[in-house]
Amino acid sequence: MLSRQRKMRRRARFRRGEFEDSCVLSRLFRRCCEVSATRGLVHAWIGTRASMVLRNCHNFHDFRRLAKRRLPGPIFDYIDGAADEETTHRRNTKAFESCDLVPSVLRGVGSVDLSVTVMGQKLALPVYCSPTALQRLFHHQGERAVAAAAAKYGTMFGVSSLGTVSLDELRKAHDTSQIYQFYFHKDRGLNRAMLQRAKDARIDIMMLTVDSITGGNRERDLRTGFSIPFRLTLAGMLQFAMKPRWGINYITHERFRLPQLEEHIDMRGSALSIGGYFTEMLDPSMNWDDVAEMVRHWNGQFCLKGVMSPADAKHAAEIGCTGIVVSNHGGRQLDGSRASFDQLAEIVDAVGDRIDVFMDGGVQRGTHVLKALSVGAKAVGVGRYYLYPLAAAGQAGVERALGLMKAELERDMKLMGCIAIGQLSRDNLRLR
Numbered sequence: 354m355l356s357r358q359r360k361m362r363r364r365a366r367f368r369r370g371e372f373e374d375s376c377v378l379s380r381l382f383r384r385c386c387e388v389s390a391t392r393g394l395v396h397a398w399i400g401t402r403a404s405m406v407l408r409n410c411h412n413f414h415d416f417r418r419l420a421k422r423r424l425p426g427p428i429f430d431y432i433d434g435a436a437d438e439e440t441t442h443r444r445n446t447k448a449f450e451s452c453d454l455v456p457s458v459l460r461g462v463g464s465v466d467l468s469v470t471v472m473g474q475k476l477a478l479p480v481y482c483s484p485t486a487l488q489r490l491f492h493h494q495g496e497r498a499v500a501a502a503a504a505k506y507g508t509m510f511g512v513s514s515l516g517t518v519s520l521d522e523l524r525k526a527h528d529t530s531q532i533y534q535f536y537f538h539k540d541r542g543l544n545r546a547m548l549q550r551a552k553d554a555r556i557d558i559m560m561l562t563v564d565s566i567t568g569g570n571r572e573r574d575l576r577t578g579f580s581i582p583f584r585l586t587l588a589g590m591l592q593f594a595m596k597p598r599w600g601i602n603y604i605t606h607e608r609f610r611l612p613q614l615e616e617h618i619d620m621r622g623s624a625l626s627i628g629g630y631f632t633e634m635l636d637p638s639m640n641w642d643d644v645a646e647m648v649r650h651w652n653g654q655f656c657l658k659g660v661m662s663p664a665d666a667k668h669a670a671e672i673g674c675t676g677i678v679v680s681n682h683g684g685r686q687l688d689g690s691r692a693s694f695d696q697l698a699e700i701v702d703a704v705g706d707r708i709d710v711f712m713d714g715g716v717q718r719g720t721h722v723l724k725a726l727s728v729g730a731k732a733v734g735v736g737r738y739y740l741y742p743l744a745a746a747g748q749a750g751v752e753r754a755l756g757l758m759k760a761e762l763e764r765d766m767k768l769m770g771c772i773a774i775g776q777l778s779r780d781n782l783r784l785r
């Protein structure tokens with residue numbers, strides 16, 4: 354009886370996010386690290402090791418390999434994986450091979466201006482960091498690293514509803530444009546309260562994700578038992594044991610939290626998991642009238658993320674959205690749905706003259722970005738492109754990835770014979 358109570362208490366603490374205290378060894382280790390000198394040494398050692406290998410990362414694949422080395426398997430698979438057979442995920446990148454760039458020469462390309470103005474935001478780069486969940490699980494700096502790197506390169510970044518740093522904190526830290534990615538709740542009062550909080554925090558763009566009306570079938574996560582709170586399988590646990598450095602980082606930094614939700618929903622006592630949040634709190638009956646009401650209430654830049662059909666794109670424009678993201682959630686929701694790049698032209702043709710069309714999915718190279726901009730996207734979002742560098746080396750990693758992207762874009766624009774993004778058009782593309 355006593356041991357059952359103890360087990361229940363321990364389980365409750367585990368659910369509250371106090372995972373690290375649930376075993377004697379990690380408790381001992383935490384004590385050790387509370388001596389600040391030890392902690393300083395540990396962090397310095399981790400920092401030096403990280404920069405040593407970061408210098409060898411020159412593209413998406415290098416960062417991905419490094420992230421794989423650093424992360425426990427279940428966490429790497431959470432980022433890397435997608436739905437069902439992962440066909441849409443693979444096609445997202447492959448789609449860029451369906452057409453080729455046709456460069457122009459002798460056009461005097463001394464200096465290149467990569468800036469764009471989208472949804473009222475002036476960005477120094479036509480690439481932004483798409484909102485993604487749980488970033489402090491990938492590296493202890495999480496959203497702080499991504500926001501700082503985005504600010505350094507003068508572009509915008511998204512904070513997920515399932516973000517691990519509060520949007521107010523990030524707003525105070527950086528002036529760069531900030532997106533808040535929103536999920537629609539059954540409780541309309543709660544939706545209004547969350548919108549108000551984002552308004553008070555001076556968020557620039559409200560982005561409602563509409564492709565996640567139910568969770569995608571991510572079989573890699575089922576195999577490892579990845580969920581929040583963790584419900585790891587034995588195999589999953591072994592993979593964590595094999596990456597002690599991730600564990601050191603996790604344990605020696607502030608507790609894992611979901612501040613966007615905690616402000617409004619009691620995620621502690623009720624032990625609501627992320628899976629439970631999706632099934633119990635979000636509203637699968639959300640429809641166009643609900644969104645129209647939300648757009649009116651927000652009364653500012655409002656974007657729908659996950660629009661894949663021209664009819665839906667037109668509907669979004671009609672209810673007052675100022676932007677849409679052509680996106681299939683990085684292939685993590687409906688497997689077999691069309692690749693974002695394959696679908697981009699149709700949507701630009703339908704609404705490109707009325708609202709700003711973004712796209713994301715599968716972008717790994719400057720030339721992918723140039724192809725999407727040539728078709729008519731106003732800016733391009735990246736997810737895994739910055740998540741692997743984040744996992745590999747925190748802020749330094751994301752900065753290096755965005756720096757490489759900027760250098761690629763400058764070089765590729767020059768090779769294309771263009772000095773401003775507005776000069777790209779479908780004339781410089783040919784289908785295979």
Ligand code: FNR
Pocket residue numbers: 431432433445483484485486513514515534562658680681682683684685713714715716734735736737738740
């Ligand atoms: C995502 N994405 C996402 N989208 C969203 O609207 N809310 C979210 O919380 C998340 N979380 C999230 C976590 C992880 C690990 C990934 C990989 C993606 C989707 C994301 O914003 C974007 O649409 C895709 O990542 C784009 O595809 P690529 O660039 O990763 O191929």
